[in-house]
Amino acid sequence: xxxxxxxxxxxxxxxxxxxxxxxxxxxxxxxxxxxxxxxxxxxxxxxxxxxxxxxxx
Numbered sequence: 001x002x003x004x005x006x007x008x009x010x011x012x013x014x015x016x017x018x019x020x021x022x023x024x025x026x027x028x029x030x031x032x033x034x035x036x037x038x039x040x041x042x043x044x045x046x047x048x049x050x051x052x053x054x055x056x057x
Contacts, residue, residue: 025031041049
C-alpha cells in the first residue's frame with residue numbers, strides 16, 4: 001500500500017528542495033544575525049571619564 005501511495009505522489013527533485021529550503025531560511029525571523037563588535041570601557045577609563053580623584057591600582 002505504501003508503494004502505491006508513493007507512486008501516486010510526485011517526488012520533487014533535490015534542486016527544488018534546496019531552493020525551497022533557501023527561501024525559508026532567508027525569510028525566517030529566527031535566522032542568526034552577525035554579532036556586533038562590543039566596545040567596553042575599562043575601570044580606569046571610566047574613573048577618568050567621571051573625574052574621580054583616585055587612581056585604580
